[in-house]
Amino acid sequence: MSDILAIYWPYLVLALVVGIGVGWWYSDPRSADDLTAWLERGADEP
Amino acid sequence: MILHFLEVWLLLGTVFAGGCVLGTMVHSTLGRGQFAAAQALVADTVGDMIDEIKYRLGVGPEWRPATRSRNGHASERDDDDWSSAVTDAGASLENGTTDEGQRALAAPDERIALPHPDAFDEPVPEEIAPAPLDETSMMRPATLPAPRTGVPDNLQRIRGIGRRNEQILHELGIFHFGQIAAWTPAEMRWVAAHFTFPERVERDDWVGQAIILASGGATGFHEATERKMRALHKDEDEA
Numbered sequence: 691m692s693d694i695l696a697i698y699w700p701y702l703v704l705a706l707v708v709g710i711g712v713g714w715w716y717s718d719p720r721s722a723d724d725l726t727a728w729l730e731r732g733a734d735e736p
Numbered sequence: 737m738i739l740h741f742l743e744v745w746l747l748l749g750t751v752f753a754g755g756c757v758l759g760t761m762v763h764s765t766l767g768r769g770q771f772a773a774a775q776a777l778v779a780d781t782v783g784d785m786i787d788e789i790k791y792r793l794g795v796g797p798e799w800r801p802a803t804r805s806r807n808g809h810a811s812e813r814d815d816d817d818w819s820s821a822v823t824d825a826g827a828s829l830e831n832g833t834t835d836e837g838q839r840a841l842a843a844p845d846e847r848i849a850l851p852h853p854d855a856f857d858e859p860v861p862e863e864i865a866p867a868p869l870d871e872t873s874m875m876r877p878a879t880l881p882a883p884r885t886g887v888p889d890n891l892q893r894i895r896g897i898g899r900r901n902e903q904i905l906h907e908l909g910i911f912h913f914g915q916i917a918a919w920t921p922a923e924m925r926w927v928a929a930h931f932t933f934p935e936r937v938e939r940d941d942w943v944g945q946a947i948i949l950a951s952g953g954a955t956g957f958h959e960a961t962e963r964k965m966r967a968l969h970k971d972e973d974e975a
């Protein structure tokens with residue numbers, strides 16, 4: 691385990707940061723209330 | 737080797753899941769504290785950046801004006817865009833570099849005669865002068881106790897209106913695209929005050945979308961929603 695941490699720690703940090711971003715965004719009322727408005731491409735679709 | 741591979745990915749997944757939980761906790765903690773405004777500002781900034789990128793890539797929505805205002809106020813850059821566009825148009829007209837300008841210069845008698853500026857100097861009687869409106873003035877729009885013919889429009893066809901926002905609009909007595917299309921800025925502010933993120937009413941141009949939808953037109957968002965609904969119904973039929 692320590693070997694993995696020593697080698698792959700940058701990827702683990704990246705996964706942690708991405709996870710925090712996803713969790714933060716998921717909790718935001720914009721995604722909870724208006725999922726369609728913020729996550730769908732909408733009118734800019736070709 | 738395979739075990740090592742699985743171990744690494746398992747660790748990455750665990751860390752990612754932990755990050756999601758941590759992000760949720762951070763959001764709820766910040767949202768309740770004194771940093772709520774800063775958090776909303778960050779979210780707005782991210783949204784504006786996404787809009788900016790889409791605008792620069794030329795994939796912005798057709799029905800939305802090229803403004804990415806924050807908190808319901810037009811940005812200075814947008815004002816500059818408008819003023820420069822008006823200035824350019826005026827200069828073109830003055831120099832006769834456009835068709836309209838050439839026609840106007842060629843036939844000056846056909847220009848529309850405007851009243852002399854002094855004609856506007858007479859003070860308007862107080863009894864008919866409207867009260868000055870400031871940016872924070874609000875007015876309740878015309879509402880209905882129930883939808884006409886008992887069937888409301890599907891307001892979720894407007895980008896920015898989800899299930900919860902539609903429910904709020906219904907509680908306020910707004911059921912149809914025509915009602916939204918008729919909002920004045922003061923009425924728009926009154927309605928926006930009932931939402932968690934009031935700036936979105938203007939930023940997503942609900943009125944502009946409602947005008948299109950009320951007149952039988954379609955926005956890209958409407959089409960995207962319809963496609964999604966069709967796919968959903970198709971899945972249900974197959975099941």
